[in-house]
Amino acid sequence: MTSPVLAMRDLVVRYGSHTALAGVTAEFPGGGLGLLGPNGAGKSSMLRAILGLVPPTSGSVTLLGEEARHVGEQLRRRIGYMPERDSYIGGLSGVRGLAHFAEICGIPFQEAMMRAHDMLHFVGLGEERYREVGTYSVGMRQRYKLAAALVHDPDVLFLDEPTNGLDPQGRRRMLDLIYRVRTEYGKHLILASHLLPDVERLCDHVWVLDRGRLVKTAPLAELTAAARGAKRVRVSGDGVQAFAERAKAAGLSVEPGKVDGEFVITRVEGIVDPGEVFTLAMAASCTVLALRPAARSLEDAFLEALETRGDAGGAAA
Amino acid sequence: MAFRATAYSKYEGPRLRRPAWVPLMSATLRRGWRSVWVKRITVLSVMTAFGMMVFFYILNKMIPEWRGMTERVGEAISEDGGAFRVDARLYLGFLYVFVFPVLMPLSVLFGSELVASDLKTNALESYFSRPITPLGYIFGRTAAYAGFLLAATLLPLLLVWFSDVSTAPSSHLDVVGHVPFGLARALILVALSLSLLVQAAATVTRSAAGANIFLVVFFIFFGVLGQSLYHSTQNANFLAISFLGNVDAICTASLGVPQTVRGDQMAPAGLAFAVMIGIGVISFLILWRQLRRRVLVG
Numbered sequence: 049m050t051s052p053v054l055a056m057r058d059l060v061v062r063y064g065s066h067t068a069l070a071g072v073t074a075e076f077p078g079g080g081l082g083l084l085g086p087n088g089a090g091k092s093s094m095l096r097a098i099l100g101l102v103p104p105t106s107g108s109v110t111l112l113g114e115e116a117r118h119v120g121e122q123l124r125r126r127i128g129y130m131p132e133r134d135s136y137i138g139g140l141s142g143v144r145g146l147a148h149f150a151e152i153c154g155i156p157f158q159e160a161m162m163r164a165h166d167m168l169h170f171v172g173l174g175e176e177r178y179r180e181v182g183t184y185s186v187g188m189r190q191r192y193k194l195a196a197a198l199v200h201d202p203d204v205l206f207l208d209e210p211t212n213g214l215d216p217q218g219r220r221r222m223l224d225l226i227y228r229v230r231t232e233y234g235k236h237l238i239l240a241s242h243l244l245p246d247v248e249r250l251c252d253h254v255w256v257l258d259r260g261r262l263v264k265t266a267p268l269a270e271l272t273a274a275a276r277g278a279k280r281v282r283v284s285g286d287g288v289q290a291f292a293e294r295a296k297a298a299g300l301s302v303e304p305g306k307v308d309g310e311f312v313i314t315r316v317e318g319i320v321d322p323g324e325v326f327t328l329a330m331a332a333s334c335t336v337l338a339l340r341p342a343a344r345s346l347e348d349a350f351l352e353a354l355e356t357r358g359d360a361g362g363a364a365a
Numbered sequence: 366m367a368f369r370a371t372a373y374s375k376y377e378g379p380r381l382r383r384p385a386w387v388p389l390m391s392a393t394l395r396r397g398w399r400s401v402w403v404k405r406i407t408v409l410s411v412m413t414a415f416g417m418m419v420f421f422y423i424l425n426k427m428i429p430e431w432r433g434m435t436e437r438v439g440e441a442i443s444e445d446g447g448a449f450r451v452d453a454r455l456y457l458g459f460l461y462v463f464v465f466p467v468l469m470p471l472s473v474l475f476g477s478e479l480v481a482s483d484l485k486t487n488a489l490e491s492y493f494s495r496p497i498t499p500l501g502y503i504f505g506r507t508a509a510y511a512g513f514l515l516a517a518t519l520l521p522l523l524l525v526w527f528s529d530v531s532t533a534p535s536s537h538l539d540v541v542g543h544v545p546f547g548l549a550r551a552l553i554l555v556a557l558s559l560s561l562l563v564q565a566a567a568t569v570t571r572s573a574a575g576a577n578i579f580l581v582v583f584f585i586f587f588g589v590l591g592q593s594l595y596h597s598t599q600n601a602n603f604l605a606i607s608f609l610g611n612v613d614a615i616c617t618a619s620l621g622v623p624q625t626v627r628g629d630q631m632a633p634a635g636l637a638f639a640v641m642i643g644i645g646v647i648s649f650l651i652l653w654r655q656l657r658r659r660v661l662v663g
Contacts, residue, residue, distance in 0.1 A: 099494050122496075125380065129494035131487070138482040139396065151388035152495045154380035163376060170373050182486070196491060201376035206494075233373050 051113045053078040053204065053236050054098065059107035061093050061260075068093035070260040071107065076238070080230055082247030082268070083240040084350055085257035091240035092132060094257065095206050098238070099129055112204065125153045128202035130193045132209045132240075136181040142168055142192055143177040146199045153200035160199075167195040171225060186213040190222060198229065204236040205229065211246055223249050244350060256350055270301070270314065271350075278314040278342040280305060281325050287332035294328045312342045385497035386505030393509035397475045406474070407517040410467045414521030418528035425532040432533065451529060451537070453620040456544045459525060460551065460616050463518040465609075468555065471517055476510050476563035477576035480652075484571050489656065499656040503649065507560050514556040522548050543621060551619035555612050558641050561648035568655035584608055595630065605632035605640045615641060 054076040061069040069090045083091045096102040098109050100116050109116035114123050137145045146164035151157060168177040171191040176184065181192055190213060197205055210226060211219040227250055230237045241247055247254060247268075254271055256264035264271075283291050288309050295302045301314040313320050322339055329336045397403050424431050432451055439449030483489050492502060526544055530537060566583075567576040591607035594600070604610045610632055617624055618634035631637070 101490070101493055124494070124496040127494065129491070131490045131494075133487050133490070135487040135491040137392075137488045138486040139399070148388065148392050149491060149495065151392075152385045152492070152497055154382065154385075154496070155376065156379060156381055157388075159376070159378045163374075166374055198373070200495075229373055233375065 050077075052076055052110075053112060054081070054238065055110040057108045059094075059097060059109055060105045061090075061097050061102055062105045067260050069097065072257075072260075072262045073107075074255055074262055074265050076253055076255075078236050079253060080237040080239065080251035081253045081255065082251035083238065083255050083257060084242070084244065084247055086242060088259075089257040090260040091242075091257055092208055093260075095129075095208055095238070095240050099127065099206060100124075125200060126203040127206065128197035128200065128204070128235075129206045130197040130208060130210055132212065134189050135193060135196075136189070138182055139180065141178045142173060142181050142184070142195075145181055146192075146196055149196050150199045155200060163199055163201075164195075167199045168192075170198070171195045172221070187215065187218040190214055190218075191225075194222070194225065202235070204238065206238050206240075208240045209242070210239070211241070211243060219246075226250055278312055279320045279322065279325060280310065280312050280338075280340055280342040281329075281336060282307070282310040282338040283329055283332075283334040284309050284337055285332075285334040287334045291329055291332035291334045294332050295325075298324070298328065309337070314342070384501065385495065386501040386508070389492075389497065389502065389505030390509040390512075393479065393506055394513065396479070397509070397513050400474060400478075403471060403475050403513070406467060406471055407513070410463060410517045410521050411524075413462075414524040417525045421525075421528045421532050432537075451533070452540050453544055453547065454622050456522070456526065456541065456548065457617060457620050457622050459522060460548060460620065463522055464552070464555065464612060464616060468514055468518050468552075468559070471514055472510075472556075472559045472563050473577050473580060475513060476560055477567045477573040477580075479506055479510065479567070480564045481567040481571060481573045481576060484568065499653055502656065503564070503652055506564065507557065510560040510564070511553070511556040514560065515552055518556070519548060519552045522552075547619040547621060551616045554615060554638070554641055554645075558645035558648070561645050561652060565648035565651040565655070568652055591632075601630055601632055602636055603632075604630065605636040607632075608644070611637040611641050 052075040056072050056074050059069055059072040060067070072090075072094065083094060085091050093102060097104050098111055098116055104117060112123060112126060116123075137148060140148065143161065143164045146167060147157070147160040150160035150163050155163060165174075165177065168174050171194050173184075173188060173191055173195065176188060181189065184192060190210065194207075194210065197207070205226075207226065211222050214222055223246060226237065226239075229235050230250060237250060239247060239250055252268050254264070254266060254268050255262055282305070292302050292311060295311070295313055299315065300320065303312045303314070305311055313325065325339055326336060428434070435449040435451075483492070489502070493499065497505075523545055526541065526548070530541065562583075563576060563580065566579045567573065570576050570579055588607040588609050591604045591610055594603035594606070604614075613629075614624070614631040614634055614637035617631065618637070624631050624634070632640075
């Protein structure tokens with residue numbers, strides 16, 4: 049079995065008396081991971097702890113099989129980080145700045161320059177590569193940061209709010225670029241964002257954070273069941289439990305609904321056929337009272353996770 | 366502007382195993398050299414040294430006995446008889462020429478902008494997510510910075526010394542043989558302490574202008590304070606709180622020139638060295654802490 053790209057065990061990060069992350073334990077097998085949460089949930093702190101920019105107060109983070117607390121030079125060369133805030137070297141042109149970042153990752157000067165040119169073309173800044181980065185517009189700086197994260201050809205990309213400040217067109221183009229890098233070139237992606245459509249577009253796993261705690265971890269397919277043809281079914285009769293068991297035996301994922309006899313039925317790699325539901329209900333001697341698409345978007349799942357956390361917090365209080 | 370997204374290319378080339386501060390150091394040197402005033406002062410300094418080399422050479426060709434002649438003139442006009450002797454005392458004079466008009470302005474023009482600019486543009490976040498640590502960052506920046514200062518001061522002085530020795534009788538080496546080591550000791554210590562002090566000031570003030578104002582106040586305030594305390598107590602130890610006074614004392618002691626030769630009272634050499642090293646260490650600690658605080662624990 050291959051080791052996960054990212055694993056955390058009881059990760060705690062504190063800034064003085066403020067707890068940014070309170071005992072997070074989770075694993076990310078690889079692909080695209082979306083870190084979701086409202087502002088101040090701890091997304092950026094988690095990214096910085098993974099990168100070794102913030103020392104964990106306790107717990108551990110393992111990245112690409114290595115302990116992040118002791119992130120060595122070799123491991124950092126395999127990481128590309130796009131910070132949320134602007135980050136560039138003042139007084140240098142785009143191509144010079146990128147080449148410098150590539151050199152720091154061990155790429156010889158000539159190759160670093162070529163790579164810098166390539167990456168600036170890739171993100172659409174080819175025509176502007178000799179301009180000082182300080183004179184770039186907001187959108188150009190976002191693309192420059194993506195190029196800086198990619199210039200040394202990392203295995204894992206950490207992107208912190210990559211579409212911040214972009215107009216709709218620029219945002220779509222940025223997402224296209226990231227999507228291509230992830231899908232066509234096999235980069236693992238860890239994306240911190242509060243924009244759910246961005247996460248839906250780029251990621252296949254989601255971690256929902258709230259007030260420093262991990263409130264939900266799931267594959268995106270499970271969370272956005274509606275998109276996969278999930279159904280919300282309500283049955284009645286003596287065989288309600290038998291219906292659920294038969295559905296599971298048929299390879300469906302069954303989650304209890306909000307009322308008795310209601311279930312959300314999902315097939316991860318396909319659509320749930322209504323006829324199949326009726327057949328299962330008949331076999332279990334149940335009556336189907338209602339059958340409709342489980343209209344559940346990532347936003348629903350996100351809000352539900354936060355509400356659950358809020359309820360739990362309220363109950364605890 | 367056309368948004369052209371060409372294909373992403375995987376990097377298959379070599380990766381060097383050199384420390385990450387090496388490219389940082391070379392980039393810092395390039396960055397410093399782009400400053401017009403840094404370039405002017407450095408070139409002027411090196412050209413002055415070349416001028417002196419040419420002067421020594423021509424003088425030696427025209428008047429081979431010029432050293433003896435000037436010494437006799439010096440004996441005639443000065444009480445201690447060493448006024449025009451080509452020895453460590455003359456090199457101390459040269460050292461002052463390079464330290465105060467070259468080293469100090471260069472450090473202000475070049476150094477304060479380095480860290481302040483990185484803080485302003487948040488470049489440190491990008492640096493430290495790459496294979497470079499705060500220690501490596503300080504090392505790379507300081508090595509380049511101090512290297513620049515030494516290239517503009519120690520290098521020209523060594524050129525002058527070399528031309529002097531190569532045009533003098535071999536017995537002259539016994540008189541000035543220790544001079545390069547003294548020059549190196551004084552200049553390396555001053556350049557390192559100064560570069561760390563300037564960078565620390567820049568991280569605290571977060572601006573190049575703020576750092577420069579701090580340095581000017583630091584130099585003047587402690588210089589005046591040291592003199593005032595000395596004059597009111599007659600205790601020369603108080604002179605060691607003046608940065609510029611310590612530079613004076615260190616240069617004099619490093620070249621083995623007795624303090625009595627200079628008219629002004631100076632701080633004891635040992636104390637001046639200790640204070641200068643202390644300034645360097647404290648500046649380093651401030652710099653390191655500020656970098657960690659401002660970037661690593663955002």
